[in-house]
Amino acid sequence: MTAMNSFKHMHDWRENIDRFFGESFWGEFDSILKPNIPQVNIFRKDYEILCVINIPGIRQIKQIDCSVDGYNLHIKGEIYIKSSGYELVQEEIIQGSFNRTIELPYKCRDDKVSARYEHGLVYIHLYKNVHESNKSTSIKIKEGEK
Structure with a gap:
């Protein structure tokens, strides 16, 4: 069969x-x-968090929408792998639209965030919020290395 x-x-x-x-x-x-898509690894030290998000096949950074509010990181977009003229036989790299909210280990600042897209991974650097703020901030993702 x-x-x-x-x-x-x-x-x-x-x-x-x-x-x-x-x-x-x-x-x-x-x-x-x-399975949760995209896959995420979260690292922390002292007052910092590094989220590494696996998003292959991005042609333009504006395809990813990302924001942080308090204890949550929101990310949405679409994973698309071009394969014109071929029939899909096996699919392990999940494709399609995603909209995911990632719970963070502590409340993060909305005014001190950096993000970059490199080799299929989004690196988002966040800092622990020691002050009270309840607003949401959009995150601009840069292309390339630090």
């Missing part, structure tokens, strides 16, 4: 489950079945 036939059988199986349990059955499992 080819891989594509396996995927078709998997789709048929899911449709049968939907008919039996109802379409909302899968909604409860979405967070388990769907």
Whole structure:
């Protein structure tokens, strides 16, 4: 059995489950079945946080929208891998639109943020907020090295 036939059988199986349990059955499992995209690593030291976000295939930085407010980093955009004229046989690099909120280990400043995109990774440098502020700030991502 080819891989594509396996995927078709998997789709048929899911449709049968939907008919039996109802379409909302899968909604409860979405967070388990769907991996978070984009993938994120968070590092911290003293009063600083470094978020490294895996976003391949970006042609223009303006494709990524990023902001920070308090304990949350918001990032949205689209991962698109060009493959004109080819049929997808195996997909491990997840593509499509994403909109993710990443919970940070502590409240971050909205006035001292830097970000850059380099080799498929977004590096966002944040600082712990020791003062009270509840506003949201958009983050401009630069291209290249520091």
